[in-house]
Amino acid sequence: MKKVITYGTYDLLHYGHIKLLERAKALGDYLIVGVTADDFDRNRGKINVRQSLMERIEAVRRTGLADEIIVEEYEGQKIDDIKRYGIDIFTVGSDWVGKFDYLGEYCEVVYLDRTKGVSSTEIRSKENELKIGIIGESSIIAKFVRESEYVNGVKVVGICSEGKVVDEETGKKLALITNDYDLLLGAVDAMYVISHPSRHYADVKKALEHGKHVLCESPVSMSAAGTEELYALAKSKRLALVDGLKTAYSLAYARMILLAKGGVIGDIVSVDSVCTSLREVDYADAEALRRTWNSITSWGPTALLPVFQLLGTEYADFQIYSRVAETEGGFDEFSKVTFVYPSAVASIKVGIGVKSEGQLIISGTKGYIYVPAPWWKTDYFEVRYENQEHNRRYFYNLEGEGIRYEIVSFLRIIENKGFDPISKSVSEAISGVMEAYDAGRNLVLLQR
Ligand code: CTP
Numbered sequence: 001m002k003k004v005i006t007y008g009t010y011d012l013l014h015y016g017h018i019k020l021l022e023r024a025k026a027l028g029d030y031l032i033v034g035v036t037a038d039d040f041d042r043n044r045g046k047i048n049v050r051q052s053l054m055e056r057i058e059a060v061r062r063t064g065l066a067d068e069i070i071v072e073e074y075e076g077q078k079i080d081d082i083k084r085y086g087i088d089i090f091t092v093g094s095d096w097v098g099k100f101d102y103l104g105e106y107c108e109v110v111y112l113d114r115t116k117g118v119s120s121t122e123i124r125s126k127e128n129e130l131k132i133g134i135i136g137e138s139s140i141i142a143k144f145v146r147e148s149e150y151v152n153g154v155k156v157v158g159i160c161s162e163g164k165v166v167d168e169e170t171g172k173k174l175a176l177i178t179n180d181y182d183l184l185l186g187a188v189d190a191m192y193v194i195s196h197p198s199r200h201y202a203d204v205k206k207a208l209e210h211g212k213h214v215l216c217e218s219p220v221s222m223s224a225a226g227t228e229e230l231y232a233l234a235k236s237k238r239l240a241l242v243d244g245l246k247t248a249y250s251l252a253y254a255r256m257i258l259l260a261k262g263g264v265i266g267d268i269v270s271v272d273s274v275c276t277s278l279r280e281v282d283y284a285d286a287e288a289l290r291r292t293w294n295s296i297t298s299w300g301p302t303a304l305l306p307v308f309q310l311l312g313t314e315y316a317d318f319q320i321y322s323r324v325a326e327t328e329g330g331f332d333e334f335s336k337v338t339f340v341y342p343s344a345v346a347s348i349k350v351g352i353g354v355k356s357e358g359q360l361i362i363s364g365t366k367g368y369i370y371v372p373a374p375w376w377k378t379d380y381f382e383v384r385y386e387n388q389e390h391n392r393r394y395f396y397n398l399e400g401e402g403i404r405y406e407i408v409s410f411l412r413i414i415e416n417k418g419f420d421p422i423s424k425s426v427s428e429a430i431s432g433v434m435e436a437y438d439a440g441r442n443l444v445l446l447q448r
Contacts, residue, residue, distance in 0.1 A: 001028075001029045001030055002027070002028030002029050002030070002088045002089065003028060003029070003030045003032065003085060003086060003087050003088050003089070004024055004025070004027045004028040004030065004031050004032070004087070004088065004089045004090075004091060005031075005032040005033075005034065005078075005081060005082065005085065005087045005089070005090055005091075006020070006021070006024045006031070006032075006033055006034070006090070006091050006092055007033070007034035007035075007036065007072050007078065007092060008020075008033070008034075008035070008036070008092070009035070009036045009041055009046060009049055009056065009120065010033075010035055010056045010059060010060050010120075011049045011050055011051050011056060011120040011124070012050055012051060012120050012123045012124065013056070013059035013060065013063070014118050014119075014120065014123060015115060015118055016093075016114065016115035016118040016119065017060075017063075018063055018065070019115045020092075020093055020112060020114075020115070021033065021060075021063055021065040021066065022065060023091075023112050024065075024091045024112065025065050027089050027091060027110060028088060028089055030067045030068070031065060031066055031067050031068075032066070032067065032068045032069075032070060032081075032085055032087070033060050033065075033066040033068070033069050033070070034069075034070050034071070034072040034077075034078075034081065035053065035056050035057050035060055035069060035070070035071055035072065036053075036071075036072045037053055037071050037072060037073045038052065038053050039073070039251075040072055040073055040074065042251065042397070043251075043396070043397050045397070045399065047150070047151070047399075047404060047405060047408050048124065048151050048152055048153065048408045048411065049120075050124055050417075052417075053071065057069055057071075078090070078100075078103060079103065079106060082103065082106045082107050083106065087106075087107045088107055088108060089107060089108045089109075089110055090103050090106075090107050090108070090109050090110070091109070091110040091111070091112055092111065092112070093111070093112055093113075093114040094111045094112065094113050094114045095114050096111060097111045121152060124152040124153055125152040125153055128153070129153055129154065129155050130153060130154045130155070130189050130190055130411060130414065131155055131157045131187065131188045131189045131190070132148065132154055132155065132156050132157065132188060132189070132190050132191070132192055133156070133157060133158045133159070133160065133184040133185065133187065133188035133190070133191050133192070133212075134156060134158070134159045134160070134161075134191070134192045134193075134194065135159070135160040135161070135181060135184070135191060135192075135193055135194070135195050135203050136160075136161065136193065136194035136195040136196075136217070137161055137162055137163050137194075137195070137196070137291055138194045138217075138293075139168050140194060140217070140403075141159060141161075141194060142167035142168060142169070142170075143400075143401070143403060144156070144192060144194075144403055144407075145159075145167075146167075146169075146400075147400045147403040147404045147407060148404075148407055150399070150400065150404045151404055151407045151408055151411065153411060154407060154411060156176070157176065157187055157188055158176045158177075158178055158184045158187060158188065159176050159177050159178070159184075160177075160178055160179060160180065160181045160184045161177055161179070162179065162291070163291070181203070181206065185206070185207060185210040185212060186210075188212060189212065189213065190212055190213035190214065190215065190240075190410070190414065191203075191204075191207040191212050191213070191214050191215070192214075192215045192216075192217075192244065193207065193214060193215070193216040193217060193244075194216075194217040194244075196290070196291055196293065197219055197221075197222055197293060197297040197434065198222060200216055200217075200219065200220060200221050200222070201221035201222065201223075201226045201230065203216075204216050204220065204221065204230050204241070205230060205233065208230065208233050208234055208237060208239055208241065209233075211237060211239065212239070213239050213240040213241075213242075213410075213414050214234070214239070214240070214241050214242070215240075215242045215244045215406070215407075215410045216241070216242070216243065216244055217244045217245075218243050218244060218245040218301035218302070218422075218427070218430055219297065219300075219301050219427075219430050219431045219434045220241070220243055220427050220430075220431060221431050222431065222434050222435055222438060223431055223432070223434075223435040224428045224429070224431050224432035224435060226431065227424075227427055227428045227430075227431040228424075228428050231424045231427070231428075240410070240413045240414045240420075242409070242410050242413055242420055242422075243301075243420075243422040243426075243427040243430075244406060245301055245302060245305055245422055246376075246377075246401060246402035246403050246405075246406045247302055247305060247376040247377070247402060248305060248402075248406075248421045248422050249402045249405040249406040249408075249409050249421065250377070250378070250379070250396070250398050250402040250405065251396040251397065251398065251405070252378050252379050252380060252381060252394065252395075252396040252398060253376075253378070253402075254421060255394060255396065256369060256371065256381050256394070257306070257309055257310065259369070259383065259394075260310055260362050260364075260369055261310065264364075264366075264367070264369075264383050265362065265363075265364030265365070265366050265367040265368055265369055265383065266364040266365030266366030266367070267343070267344075267364055267365045268310055268311065268344060268362060268363070268364050269343070269344050269345070269363050269364060269365060270344060270345050270346060270347075270361075270362070270363040271306055271307045271310050271311060271344070271346040271347075271360075271361075271362050271363075272346065272347045272348075272360070272361045272362075272363075273303045273304075273306055273307065273347075273348050273349075273359075273360045273361075273375065274303070274348070274349040274350075274356050274357060274358050274359055274360070274373075275299040275302050275303045275348075275349075275350050275358055275374075275375075275376060276299070276334075276349070276350065276351040276352070276354060276355050276356050276358060277299075277351075277352055278351075278352065278353070278354075278355050279352045279353075281325075281331070281333075281352065281353065283325050283327050283331070286327070286328060289327060289328075289331060292331070293352075294331045294332050294352070295322075295332045295333060295334055295335050295350045295351050295352050295353065295354075296320075296322070296332050296335045296350060296433075296434060296437045297434060298350075298352060299350035299351070299352070300335070300337075300348070300350055300430070300433060300434060300437075301430045301434075302376045303348035303349070303350050304337075304348055304429070304430050304433060305422070305426070305430075306360060306362070307339060307346040307348060308425075308426045308429045308430065309426060310362065311339070311341050311344050311346055312341070313425050313426060313428070313429035314341070315339040315340060315341050315346075316340050316341060316342060317339070317340040318337060318338065318339045318340070318433070318436070318442055319337070319338050319442050319444065320335060320336070320337045320433075320436060320437055320442055320443045320444070321335065321336045321337075321338075321443075321444045321446060322334065322335040322336075322437070322443060322444075322445055322446065323335075323353070323354065323445075323446040323448060324445055324446075324448075325353070325448075326448075332437070333351060333352065333353025333354055334349070334350070334351035334353055334354035334446075335348075335349075335350050335351070335437070336348070336349045336350075337433060357373050358373035358374045358375060358376070359371060359372055359373050359375055360375040366385065367383060367384055367385040367386070367390075368383075368384055369381060369382070369383050369384075370382045370384055377398065377401045377402065378398070379395060379396050379397060379398035380393070380394065380395050380396070381393075381394050382394070409421070
């Protein structure tokens, strides 16, 4: 019996896939189809496959062409499969010519002509493109626009901005600018809100009232009650409201949280995170200052994320220490916040006027997790123990600082196919800390 094997993602199964499977089957007597696992696809840069592994397997099964379906989960699996199943022929489409010649050592390799004019990528991008508008002034806007181009099915159609938005990498001014938010809302399906945090509440509310989904750069608003109200409004209108903290969408961060919660370091007793970036701030220019994010708003949400995700949001006490410039509105150059929980403690240090090592350390009763600087855009972390022989290192792919994964997640949440990695309660707790700072609650000012 001649055994044939072929691999693919088979997202939104199309005519090209069926033709390929028919010809693969005709090469022998028994056809094994390897369908790629979601993680495997993500790691090789295919980030917005629309269907889950189960749906894709089911679609292949329904063609009736596969005698056996397996899952491809890791690099190097093809050689293992060929040996394990006693494969005679390995085949894929001609888009892969040359790439699998190395398998010739184990079996015959056949490249079949790819069917012209059809691909999953093309179907994905034609399928109801989501039109996104952006409101704000940040330099992240240019990155977001660039990253959105890696995601099929979304398009940035306009930016509402008070100032000029310049792409720092290319030096070019961004197009599609308007200062009329209502006009922009009329032309989009969803908004990315990255205006000054003091305006988030109003900007998010307006978008939701116009029936638009919202991805809002964290904090979602400057008060816990405000954020709670916005989530309730989104829910009542069946719209997605997503906290835009890009770190939460990186695979390394998500895995690290799962491991920590799963007990690899025992009970978690302390979470300590630091995020700083020195920036030039002109304290004399009141107008520019009004648009600048201070330390607690620009870095606080990111630094707080692992604290609230690991220890929960029910802390017993907290204290904020800030070094504040003598300007209207109190602009903090640096803040440290400490939290006391019934059985743990936590601290964050954030600054745009003070520099430190941007690491994250999670201390436990059996060991600790160390995420090196800059931990918020990491692809790597370590789990360390007293006996160093047990230490383990973890590496993951991180493209585009997580922004493209954030956009993919937003799309999935809108389609009701994904879950939001940042819960409503974490989002509200983050807003609560911003609120305390603004109100001067539990705040100690450091002398300058
Ligand atoms: N294939 C084909 N003809 C097409 C599309 C795909 O013969 N028009 C083949 C591929 O060469 C591969 C298999 O079908 O052997 C599975 O391909 P997959 O990557 O899942 O499909 P694509 O449509 O190419 O997906 P994408 O656009 O995401 O790359």
